[in-house]
Amino acid sequence: MxxxxxxxxxxxxxxxxxxxxxxxxxxxxxxxxxxxxxxxxxxxxxxxxxxxxxxxxxFTKKYAYKRKKHRGKDQAFLIKSDQVLDEQEYPRAFTAPVKLLKNIQNALLIGGNDVKYFTLAADKYRQMLADMEEAKRFIHLEYYALENGLWGDALKDLLIRKSARGVEVRIIYDDWGCWRTKKSYFKELIDNGVQVRVFSKVRILPLTARLNYRDHRKLIIIDGLIGYIGGMNISDRYVNGFNWGCWADTHCRIAGPGVVQLQSVFLSNWQRQSGEVLWEDEYFPLPASCGDNALQVVASGPGSLDPEILHVMIQAFYSAEKYIYVQTPYFIPPEPLAGALQAAAIRGLDVRLMISKRSDLPLVQMASRSYIREMLERGIKVYFYTRGFLHSKMMVVDGELSIMGSANADMRSFEDNLEVQAFIYGRSAALRAQEIFLEYQQDCEKINLERWKKRSRLKRFVESFMRLFAPLL
Structure with missing residues (x-):
């Protein structure tokens, strides 16, 4: 039997x-x-x-339908800004990626922006709270992880206080990313007038594929004048690190006309999550020029017709003439991205890849390391960050273009998650990003090809085996 x-x-x-x-x-x-x-x-x-x-x-077809319903409104209003640059003003070396972004997502190139980078989460949090204290009309947040703790509670108290004074506060958080956060945290915000929406709530029955498609963005927009974008969530661990090392990350603050694009990304998702339509002019002020950097913002997600962020990164790498510096916590590149980096190194550019020596996701790390040998063989310099966990998602090209946002250099970011990336054209921002990269490089181990080849066969086999499942990690 x-x-x-x-x-x-x-x-x-x-x-x-x-x-x-x-x-x-x-x-x-x-x-x-x-x-x-x-x-x-x-x-x-x-x-x-x-x-x-x-x-x-x-479930991407279902999501694509929702996205299509709201698509087209996202950046149509940008034509009003007198900081929209025409083709004669495009950066010469990067005309191709600028045009590509304009054509696939109507992301216009907007000048006059001040950009400030943060490498310490505490500095970002202090500046973020100070900017929010000055808010007069609205504060919008979209975060993968927003956790209670010293900094999360300070943010919650401030948002409740601003809401009581008549400032409109809206939050989108990812349900899976906020699994550590107590439900009372969001309940207290809601009870005090803050509008909160959860992205893709995870349910036990049915679990479905909601675990697979997450809102991985880290966005703040304050009065349409100041915006934040980058890799840092709201959590004490970004300040305290681990018992084995620090948490190394980057984020940037943008002030100026380009913030309107961050607002567009947030309100598009807010409309999907809440049904509330907020495309009135009052939510899109036109700040005066306050810097010398131009930028485009690109958003992507599982409903995208194309992997927009991936396309523009590849185009930027093929447009490079001097160097490409890449920081990413997880390196599982689609073949076209890996090919673009390798082609740049083969044609003589200084291509550097920085990833973490120790990861918070061991299986992903094993798959990631299967790519290292082929990168080294094509002349790419590979660095392992040793002081802790490198979570930064920053890229710099030729001292003229810096790329900052939530997307990792992996298939999940390009195809499955909601991500947002800023392409910042300007020498001042790019040189500061280059300085940050080189500062991190001082705490790195440079990988030698011959020594890398001599690692145990078992280790290399396990990494190659995990690579077979790289698209699922």
Whole structure:
């Protein structure tokens, strides 16, 4: 009887696996991702089935419908700004990425912005709170992780106080990213007049693929005059670090006409989450020029027709003439991105890749390290940050373009998550970003190709095996 029962169970599992494989094939996904899922289902059928039903189902068409419903309104109002630059004013070396962004997302190039970078979370939090204290009309936040603690509680108290004084406060937070946050944290905000929306609430039954598509953005907009974008969430661990090292990250504060683009990204998502339409002129003031940097902001998500952030990064790398510096916590690049970096190194550019020697996600780290050898063989300089965990997502090109936002250099950021990235054209901002990169480099171990080749065969095999599942990590 037990043998018969086992055979029935095996047959049901096999039939379920076959059905799921047929569904994956019929969805016409990215072939690399489809193959990864099929391999997981074949090698580890039970684990594969559980993982597929948790995070593998493709709900992007449903999300795309919602996005399409609101698309087109996002940046149409930008034509009003007298800081919108025409083609004659585009940065010469980066005309191609500027035009690409304008065509795929109507992201106009807006000049007159002041940009300030932060490498210490405490400095960012202090400046953020000081700017919010001066808010007169509205404060908008969109965060993957917004946690209670010293800084999270200070933010909560300030937002409650500003709301009581008539300032409109709106928050979008990611349910999965805020799993550490007590529910009472958001309840207290709501009870005191703050408008709060949760992105893609995670439910036990059904779990569906909501775990897979997350709002990974870290955005603040204050009165339409000041904005924040970068890699730092709101959490004490960004200040305190780990018992084995610091948390190394970057974020930037933008003041000037370009903030309107950050506001556009937030209000587009707010409309999807709440149904509230806020496209009146009062939410889009036209700040005076206060700096010498031009910028474009690009948002992407699972409903995007194209991986916009990926496309523009690749175009920027192919436009580079001198150097490309990349910081990312997770390096699992799609082939076109890896190819763009390798091609730049082959044609003689100084290409540097900085990742963390120790990661908070060991499986991702193993897959990431499978790419190191091919980067080194093409002449890319690879650095492992050793003082702690490097979470920065900053890139610098030729001392003229700096790229800052929430997207990691991995497939999840380019295809699955809601992300936002600022492409900042200006020598002052880019040179400061370059300084930051070189400061971090002092705490790095430079990887030598010959020594890297001599690592144990088992370690190299495990990394290569994990690479097979890189699209799922």
């Amino acid at each position: 037990n043998v018969v029962f086992q055979q029935i169970v095996y047959a049901l599992v096999a039939l379920t696996v076959l059905s799921v494989v047929l569904v994956i094939i019929s969805e016409n996904r990215n072939p690399v991702k489809s193959v990864a899922w099929i391999l997981l289902l074949i090698f580890l059928p039970l684990l594969g089935l559980i993982a597929y039903f948790l995070i593998g189902q493709d």
